[in-house]
Amino acid sequence: MMKLYLFLIMLMISSLMIKNLYMYMYMxxxxxxxxxxxxxxxxxxxxxxxxxxxxxMDLMSYVLIILSIFIISLMYMISNxxxxxxxxxxxxxxxLLSLMLSFNSMNYFMFYLFFEISLIPTFLLITMFGxxxxxxxxxMYMMLYTLFASLPLLLIIFMLFYKYNSIMMxxxxxxxxxxxxxxxxxFYFFMLFAFLVKLPMFMYHMWLPKAHVExxxxxxMILAGVMLKLGGYGLIRSMSMMMKYSVKYNWMLIIxxxxxxxxxxxxxxxxxxxxxxxxxxSVVHMSxxxxxxxxxxxxxxxxxxxxxxxHGFCSxxxxxxxxFFYERTCSRNLxxxxxxxxxxxxxxxxxxxxxxxxxxxxxSLNFISELFIMFSLLSFSKNxxxxxxxxxxxxxxxxxxxxxxxxxxxxxxxxxxxFNNKMLEFHSLIILLIPLNFFxxxxxxxx
Numbered sequence: 043m044m045k046l047y048l049f050l051i052m053l054m055i056s057s058l059m060i061k062n063l064y065m066y067m068y069m070x071x072x073x074x075x076x077x078x079x080x081x082x083x084x085x086x087x088x089x090x091x092x093x094x095x096x097x098x099m100d101l102m103s104y105v106l107i108i109l110s111i112f113i114i115s116l117m118y119m120i121s122n123x124x125x126x127x128x129x130x131x132x133x134x135x136x137x138l139l140s141l142m143l144s145f146n147s148m149n150y151f152m153f154y155l156f157f158e159i160s161l162i163p164t165f166l167l168i169t170m171f172g173x174x175x176x177x178x179x180x181x182m183y184m185m186l187y188t189l190f191a192s193l194p195l196l197l198i199i200f201m202l203f204y205k206y207n208s209i210m211m212x213x214x215x216x217x218x219x220x221x222x223x224x225x226x227x228x229f230y231f232f233m234l235f236a237f238l239v240k241l242p243m244f245m246y247h248m249w250l251p252k253a254h255v256e257x258x259x260x261x262x263m264i265l266a267g268v269m270l271k272l273g274g275y276g277l278i279r280s281m282s283m284m285m286k287y288s289v290k291y292n293w294m295l296i297i298x299x300x301x302x303x304x305x306x307x308x309x310x311x312x313x314x315x316x317x318x319x320x321x322x323x324s325v326v327h328m329s330x331x332x333x334x335x336x337x338x339x340x341x342x343x344x345x346x347x348x349x350x351x352x353h354g355f356c357s358x359x360x361x362x363x364x365x366f367f368y369e370r371t372c373s374r375n376l377x378x379x380x381x382x383x384x385x386x387x388x389x390x391x392x393x394x395x396x397x398x399x400x401x402x403x404x405x406s407l408n409f410i411s412e413l414f415i416m417f418s419l420l421s422f423s424k425n426x427x428x429x430x431x432x433x434x435x436x437x438x439x440x441x442x443x444x445x446x447x448x449x450x451x452x453x454x455x456x457x458x459x460x461f462n463n464k465m466l467e468f469h470s471l472i473i474l475l476i477p478l479n480f481f482x483x484x485x486x487x488x489x
Contacts (some may be wrong), residue, residue: 043336049055051333053349057164062267071296076414081269084214084351087218092302096147096148096152097143097146097147097148098146098147098148098212099145099146101347102275102278102347103146103275104281104349105274105350105351106145106271106272106275106350107142107145108143109139109147109267109268109271109350109351109354110141110142110267110268110456111142111160113263113264113267113354113358114137114264114268114274114471115140116132116263116362116473116474117134117259117263118134118157118361119261119466119470120259120260120466120467120470121258121259121260122140122364126290126419127171129166129170130167130171130260132164133163133166133167136159136162136163136261137160137164137167137264138479139160140156140158140159140160140163141156141268141272141463142150143156144156144157144160144270144272144275145275148210148212149209149211150199150202150210150211150212150214151199151203151209153211153276153279153403154192154195154196154199155361157192157236157240157272157276157438160188161184161185161188161189164184164210164265164269165185166180167257167258167260167261167264168180168181168184168253168256168257168258168261169181170177171257171258171260171261172256172257172258172261173258174256175184176241176252176255176256177256177257179252179256180249180252180253180255180256181253181255183248183249183253183255184249184252185251185252186250187239187242187246187249188236188239188249188472191236191240191246192234192236193230194235195233195236196234197232198229198232198233200228202214204313206423211283212280214283215283216283221458226286226287226290227230227287227291229284229287229302230284230287230288230290230291231345233280233284234277234280234281234378236276237274237277237280238273238277238332239271239273239275240269240270240272240276241270241274241277241328241332242270242273242325242328243274243295243298243299243302243328243329243332244299244301244302244303244305244306244329244455245298245302245379247306247325250265250321250324250325251317251318251321251322253265253320254266254317254320254321254361254471255315255317255461259361259364259365261359262317262358262361262365263361263362266320266321266324266353266357266358266361267354267358269351270324270328270353271354272287273328274328274331274332274346274350277332277335278343278346281335281336281338283317284303285338288336288338289338292336292337292338293336295332295336295362296333296336296337296419297331298333298357299329299330299333299336300327300329300333300419300426300429300430300433301429303326303329303330303333303429303433304432304433304436306322306326306329306439307323307326307433307436307437307439308436310322310323310326310436310440310443311436311439311440311443313376314375314376314377315373315374315375315376316364316367316374316376316379316444316448317361317374319337319376319440320357320360320361320364320444323357323360323400323437323440323441324353324357326433326437327349327353327357328339328353330349330412330415330433331346331349331350331353331411331415332346333415333419334346334349334414334415334418334419337418337419337421337422339380339418339421341414341418342415342416342418344414345414345415345417345418346415347403347481348407348410348411348413348414349407349412349415350412350480351407351411351413351481352399352407352408352410352481353408354398355407355474355477355478356396356400356407356408356474356478356484357400358474359392359396359471359474359475360396360397360400361472361477362467362470362474363389363392363393363396363471366389367379367382367448375446376448379408379448380447380448380450380451380452380453381450381451381452381453382448382449382453383449383450384453385453388468389467390448392468392471392475392481393445393448393449394445394473397441397442397444397445397476398441399475399478399479400437400441401437401438401442402434404439405479405482406479406482407477407478407481407482408478410425410482412434416430452482
């Protein structure tokens with residue numbers, strides 16, 4: 043594994059010196075997937091598997107690392123306009139390296155360090171390769187939200203090290219139960235605040251639609267596919283270390299997220315910008331995942347991981363489809379992109395598939411995760427069924443609203459010559475569609 047990281051660092055340096063390196067980088071990423079699968083699959087279990095010193099891996103780390111490599115590989119496939127840019131290649135390798143080290147870190151400070159480092163390439167992706175002048179404002183929103191929320195976490199990490207002389211996660215799991223550093227609620231809130239903003243939780247989500255709107259398609263894919271999962275990963279790790287406080291205070295976050303799901307789903311029904319609609323739907327899914335995660339049950343934890351995995355396949359595909367229209371019509375407005383089933387029925391089939399996956403059609407990963415999450419929440423309180431029914435209904439409504447608005451209605455006659463087929467786009471969408479629909483055949487992998 044350490045050799046793999048050294049190769050990545052060497053590739054980052056060479057990307058600044060060698061022109062047209064993207065094909066070699068893409069091949070190398072594919073090779074990494076095979077190496078990771080070969081090395082880890084036969085030894086994987088639900089406990090930390092030490093790799094080297096402060097590096098380790100368990101099932102959740104493994105799933106999210108493979109998802110990161112998978113999404114970044116697809117980003118190379120569709121970013122044909124900026125693929126020859128050496129800075130873009132460097133940012134992609136830097137982002138992949140920071141994500142893998144974040145998911146591999148058993149040391150809490152190293153996890154925090156790489157958690158923050160991953161912001162740098164994301165910020166540069168938005169500000170350097172975005173489409174509009176407002177991208178600077180969006181990048182600053184993201185940086186300020188995340189950095190402001192993360193500083194209290196750094197202070198708490200130093201306090202933990204001062205008290206226990208260790209910040210290794212597997213040691214803190216056993217030591218931190220009786221912690222009395224500061225007021226329990228303050229400790230609980232600041233320990234989770236950085237990850238709630240990163241996820242993002244309802245009320246701290248305003249940076250996400252701005253970042254998605256101004257980011258290129260590669261930036262939107264990595265934000266929706268992986269960066270949001272980094273917040274969920276940190277939450278699971280942190281709550282496992284303070285079970286006493288989680289049991290005491292988590293019910294407040296469960297209620298808040300369920301209410302946020304309903305409000306954001308209603309907000310989706312009023313959107314006319316395709317990217318903003320998909321971005322808000324991501325926050326809805328993350329709110330549902332967070333509600334399940336807060337129960338701190340083994341079943342709810344795996345339900346949340348399945349939802350993170352399903353959302354990691356579905357949401358990047360929807361941003362790819364939005365970009366498909368934006369490249370041809372130069373607009374993401376629902377009032378302009380209408381009646382397109384007459385021009386491009388094959389691509390509209392892809393829209394249909396991913397819209398129903400987004401609303402949780404049976405046997406997809408989203409359906410399985412939502413079903414498990416409903417069981418988990420109802421085991422916590424039967425009174426939550428009203429929240430769940432309303433949120434599921436609204437989720438289906440905005441998914442159908444998105445599909446119907448694009449496919450039907452009066453088409454702009456000036457758009458007839460703008461559409462052409464690109465097999466690469468179909469291949470990229472099919473690559474995301476296959477695991478989203480057929481992963482249920484291997485659900486024993488999560489046990």
